[in-house]
Amino acid sequence: MSQFVGDRAVVLGGSIAGTFSARVLSEFYRDVIVVDRDRVVSVNRPRRGTPHAGHAHGLHARGCLILEELFPNLLRDMLHAKLPVGDLGEQRWYFNARPFRSTRTGLPSVTAQRPVLEEYFRDKVAALPNVTFLERTDVLGFLSTPDGREVTGVRLRSTAADAASAFNLDADLLVDATGRGSRTPVWLEELGYERPVEQRMTIGLAYTTRLYRRRPDMLNGTQFINCIASREFPRGAFYGQVDRTTCIVSLTGILGDHPPIDPGGFLAFARSLPVADVYEQIRHAEPLSDPVCFRFPASVRRHYERLPRLPERLLVLGDAVCSLNPNYSQGMTVAAMEVMALHRHLSRGTPSTIAFMRDVGRIVDRPWFISTTGDLKYNGMAGRRGLTARMGNAYVTRLHHAAAKDPAVTNALMRVAGLIDRPTALMRPRVLLGALRPQKPGTGPAE
Incomplete structure (x- = not known):
C-alpha cells in the first residue's frame, strides 16, 4: 500500500495467532517485529511454549477460507x-x-501436526521483507506514556547466554498474542487499569x-x-x-x-x-x-471487551483472550477471524483499543458458547445449566442422532462446528424436521 499507518508494530508471541497478526500488520507498518522466547523460525517440532503441539490438529472450514485470503494457494x-x-x-x-x-x-x-502448520505459516511470514522474528527473547513489561494512556513499546531481555542487559523496543502498535499465559492483565494493573474479568x-x-x-x-x-x-x-x-x-x-x-x-x-x-x-x-x-x-484443565476467557478503559496502541488476541477446549478444533479458526477484524480496523487507521477488543469479544462469543454449553452436557461437570443450555444440548443430541440418516443434518452441523453458520442455523425448518423424526436408542461400547 502507498501509505503506512505507522513505522513499527511489535507482536508478542510467534505461534499461530502471532504469526497471523504479523502477516496482516505487514501491510500497514514499515517494520513488524515478532518477539518469542523460543527459537521459532523453520522449527517443525513441538516447542516449550506449545506443549500441545504434538497432538492432532485440524484446520477446518472458515479458518481455511480466511487463510486462503492471507496465504494464497x-x-x-x-x-x-x-x-x-x-x-x-x-x-x-x-x-x-x-x-x-x-x-x-x-x-x-x-x-x-501443529508444528508442520506453524512452520508453513511462519516461514511465509518470515520471508516478508518488513517482518523480523526476534527469537529467544523474554517480555518484561510494557512501556507507556507518563499518564499511562498509551502503550509506547515493550521491555525485553534476550535469553541467550551471552546476552546483555534488558532493553526497550519502541512500537506504534503492540499486539499480545502470547497465549493463555499472557501477562497483560498484570501489566494493565501496573498501569492503573482494571484487570479483565476471567471466566x-x-x-x-x-x-x-x-x-x-x-x-x-x-x-x-x-x-x-x-x-x-x-x-x-x-x-x-x-x-x-x-x-x-x-x-x-x-x-x-x-x-x-x-x-x-x-x-x-x-x-x-x-x-x-x-x-x-x-x-x-x-x-x-x-x-x-x-x-x-x-x-x-479449563477453558479460559478474559473479558477485555467489558473494560471501560484501556490504553491505546495495545491489542490482545488469540489464546491470550480466550483459550477454548481443543476438542472443538476452533482455536486456529478463531485466531484467523480475529486477525481479519484487525485488518478491517487497520484499513481505517490506527485501531482504537476499546473498539477492537469489543469486536474480538463478539468473535469469541460464538465459539465460547458452543464450547462451554457443549461441555455442560457431561455428568459431573460444574456449571450452571440454565434452560438455554439444557434445551440446546438436548436438541444437539437429537441432531447428532438424526445425522446418522440425514445428510442435510450432517451438513448443517458441519457448517456450525466450522464457524461458517451461527448456531441458530440449526433451527431452520429442514434441519428441525430431521431432529424431530423418531430416533432409536444408542448402542454401547465395542466388544
Whole structure:
C-alpha cells in the first residue's frame, strides 16, 4: 500500500495467532517485529511454549477460507506437501456409536501436526521483507506514556547466554498474542487499569497421542475418524492421516478419566470407545512414538471487551483472550477471524483499543458458547445449566442422532462446528424436521 499507518508494530508471541497478526500488520507498518522466547523460525517440532503441539490438529472450514485470503494457494500448497486435505462432511464422524451420514459440504479440512502448520505459516511470514522474528527473547513489561494512556513499546531481555542487559523496543502498535499465559492483565494493573474479568470452565481434559506408520489399508481412503464424546460415552478419539506415511491417534478423557501413557493402557482405552474403528485400526499397527499426554484443565476467557478503559496502541488476541477446549478444533479458526477484524480496523487507521477488543469479544462469543454449553452436557461437570443450555444440548443430541440418516443434518452441523453458520442455523425448518423424526436408542461400547 502507498501509505503506512505507522513505522513499527511489535507482536508478542510467534505461534499461530502471532504469526497471523504479523502477516496482516505487514501491510500497514514499515517494520513488524515478532518477539518469542523460543527459537521459532523453520522449527517443525513441538516447542516449550506449545506443549500441545504434538497432538492432532485440524484446520477446518472458515479458518481455511480466511487463510486462503492471507496465504494464497494455501490448500494447493498443503496438497503439494502431501498433507491430507478433504471435505469436512466426507470424513467418518461418530456420535453414540452411530456414524454420521457422509455428505459433500464444500468445506475444506486439513489435518496435520501443529508444528508442520506453524512452520508453513511462519516461514511465509518470515520471508516478508518488513517482518523480523526476534527469537529467544523474554517480555518484561510494557512501556507507556507518563499518564499511562498509551502503550509506547515493550521491555525485553534476550535469553541467550551471552546476552546483555534488558532493553526497550519502541512500537506504534503492540499486539499480545502470547497465549493463555499472557501477562497483560498484570501489566494493565501496573498501569492503573482494571484487570479483565476471567471466566473459567473447568473440564479436566487430557488427551494422549501416539503416532503410527500408515498402511495402505488404513482408513479406506478417509482422511480421519472422529469419535465424538457424548454424555453417555465421555471418552473420545481422533484418528487420522497427517502425512503420506504417518497416522495420528489422540484419545481424550475428561474429569480425571485420562487416557494412559503406557502402550497397554492406551490400547485398552481405545478398545473401550463406543465404536471399534479406532481400536481395530491400531491394534496391529506399527507405533512410531510413545504415547504422550497433554492436560487441559479449563477453558479460559478474559473479558477485555467489558473494560471501560484501556490504553491505546495495545491489542490482545488469540489464546491470550480466550483459550477454548481443543476438542472443538476452533482455536486456529478463531485466531484467523480475529486477525481479519484487525485488518478491517487497520484499513481505517490506527485501531482504537476499546473498539477492537469489543469486536474480538463478539468473535469469541460464538465459539465460547458452543464450547462451554457443549461441555455442560457431561455428568459431573460444574456449571450452571440454565434452560438455554439444557434445551440446546438436548436438541444437539437429537441432531447428532438424526445425522446418522440425514445428510442435510450432517451438513448443517458441519457448517456450525466450522464457524461458517451461527448456531441458530440449526433451527431452520429442514434441519428441525430431521431432529424431530423418531430416533432409536444408542448402542454401547465395542466388544
